[in-house]
Amino acid sequence: MSFKSLGLSEPLLKAIAKKGYETPSPIQAKAIPPVLEGKDVLASAQTGTGKTAGFTLPLLHFLSENPKEKYRPIRALILTPTRELAAQVFANVREYSEFLNIKSAVIFGGVNQKPQVAAIRQGVDVLVATPGRLIDLENQGLLSIKRVEVFVLDEADRMLDMGFLRDIERVMKLMPAKRQNLMFSATFSKDIKKLAYSILNNPVQVEATPENTAVEVIEQKVYRVAKTKKTGLIIKLISEGNWQQVLVFTRTKHGANRLTKKMVSAGISSAAIHGNKSQGARTKALAGFKSGKVRVLIATDIAARGLDIPLLPHVVNFELPNISEDYVHRIGRTGRAGASGEALSLVSADETLYLKNIEKLIAQKIPVDIVEGFEPDPNASTEPIKPGQNRQRSQGRRQNKPKSEGGSNSRNSNRNRNRNRNRRRNNDSRN
Ligand code: AMP
Numbered sequence: 001m002s003f004k005s006l007g008l009s010e011p012l013l014k015a016i017a018k019k020g021y022e023t024p025s026p027i028q029a030k031a032i033p034p035v036l037e038g039k040d041v042l043a044s045a046q047t048g049t050g051k052t053a054g055f056t057l058p059l060l061h062f063l064s065e066n067p068k069e070k071y072r073p074i075r076a077l078i079l080t081p082t083r084e085l086a087a088q089v090f091a092n093v094r095e096y097s098e099f100l101n102i103k104s105a106v107i108f109g110g111v112n113q114k115p116q117v118a119a120i121r122q123g124v125d126v127l128v129a130t131p132g133r134l135i136d137l138e139n140q141g142l143l144s145i146k147r148v149e150v151f152v153l154d155e156a157d158r159m160l161d162m163g164f165l166r167d168i169e170r171v172m173k174l175m176p177a178k179r180q181n182l183m184f185s186a187t188f189s190k191d192i193k194k195l196a197y198s199i200l201n202n203p204v205q206v207e208a209t210p211e212n213t214a215v216e217v218i219e220q221k222v223y224r225v226a227k228t229k230k231t232g233l234i235i236k237l238i239s240e241g242n243w244q245q246v247l248v249f250t251r252t253k254h255g256a257n258r259l260t261k262k263m264v265s266a267g268i269s270s271a272a273i274h275g276n277k278s279q280g281a282r283t284k285a286l287a288g289f290k291s292g293k294v295r296v297l298i299a300t301d302i303a304a305r306g307l308d309i310p311l312l313p314h315v316v317n318f319e320l321p322n323i324s325e326d327y328v329h330r331i332g333r334t335g336r337a338g339a340s341g342e343a344l345s346l347v348s349a350d351e352t353l354y355l356k357n358i359e360k361l362i363a364q365k366i367p368v369d370i371v372e373g374f375e376p377d378p379n380a381s382t383e384p385i386k387p388g389q390n391r392q393r394s395q396g397r398r399q400n401k402p403k404s405e406g407g408s409n410s411r412n413s414n415r416n417r418n419r420n421r422n423r424r425r426n427n428d429s430r431n
Contacts, residue, residue: 044188074145107137218343
């Protein structure tokens with residue numbers, strides 16, 4: 001199987017060769033033909049499988065082979081849940097369209113809208129957007145998606161987790177009914193299937209990995225440990241293992257900050273990436289991590305979503321996620337492109353239920369280990385930590401805090417109220 005045999009045009013093949021890709025990844029081989037045929041596609045694929053090229057290449061092929069008038073309406077809309085993912089998808093669109101007469105732009109919140117509006121005014125064929133900023137600019141009359149021919153909903157499961165369902169429904173109403181729809185998701189809950197049903201027409205279903213299963217090349221391990229000893233254990237594992245590039249997940253933004261400070265004090269270069277950080281700080285942390293300057297990147301789930309970090313050897317769950325699907329996303333950061341990876345979880349007594357739920361989802365028992373000197377606390381309660389509860393030091397702090405961490409404005413607050421509270425977390429990085 002080659003990219004050429006998939007029927008992609010010469011300018012695209014040239015861009016693919018420039019990227020150094022030799023053969024299509026499984027999701028690309030499966031998704032590109034039906035997308036080229038103009039069919040709706042529902043794809044099960046995680047980040048790291050090459051899914052971005054899976055939808056971008058055929059989309060660019062279609063747009064360039066069917067050019068429109070000189071005036072450029074937005075003909076393709078790619079909706080992503082986070083700023084980072086939007087930026088990455090946009091970078092890919094630009095690279096793949098280098099030899100085509102296709103213009104693209106990206107819009108997301110948290111930064112000044114002016115340059116984004118200026119880019120759109122020049123005329124763009126492909127717009128990559130996060131839902132909040134897209135609706136904002138549409139409301140201001142600064143863009144129109146009335147002429148969209150291809151709609152891509154990327155990381156649909158994360159969209160729902162972040163409470164974007166209403167926004168997606170609004171976006172759908174702003175586009176013409178006749179269009180091609182592509183939906184990508186790593187996991188398939190009932191809600192995702194319902195959303196797929198409402199968006200897609202007679203879709204072709206493709207999958208790169210079986211539904212809700214952890215990628216097999218990833219070696220998984222659980223360390224049972226007392227909560228108070230987690231920091232010591234992670235420092236020991238990183239130092240003694242001489243790990244040079246580690247992605248660590250915490251459940252909260254404060255947790256990420258606290259752990260970063262402790263790591264730095266222990267002489268391990270670390271940076272945190274989460275929704276309270278400015279876009280500049282997030283970009284800098286990620287660049288440092290990619291270049292090897294920063295050894296440990298400590299992230300909350302949503303901030304880490306979609307990060308393009310090739311060949312990551314180690315992922316550590318400093319805390320397990322309370323939403324089991326997030327575990328699959330997290331460990332999907334390792335073992336990419338056929339390389340093996342290691343995903344470790346530090347599990348204290350209060351995370352016992354989370355672990356059980358995760359094992360149920362992946363239909364796998366994860367091997368357990370205990371490190372001498374970092375044993376679990378036999379007297380600790382197995383009562384789960386409530387989502388949103390800010391752990392050890394929460395009491396005094398929460399009394400002074402009028403708002404939940406996730407709700408930064410009234411629209412968010414309304415949205416939060418409407419959502420299933422059990423699924424809420426306090427580590428959202430909203431757009
Ligand atoms: P994605 O899942 O879209 O985030 O892509 C994951 C990584 O795989 C990115 O760094 C891509 O540049 C890379 N990639 C995508 N397609 C291929 C391919 N056919 N061969 C090699 N690498 C690829």
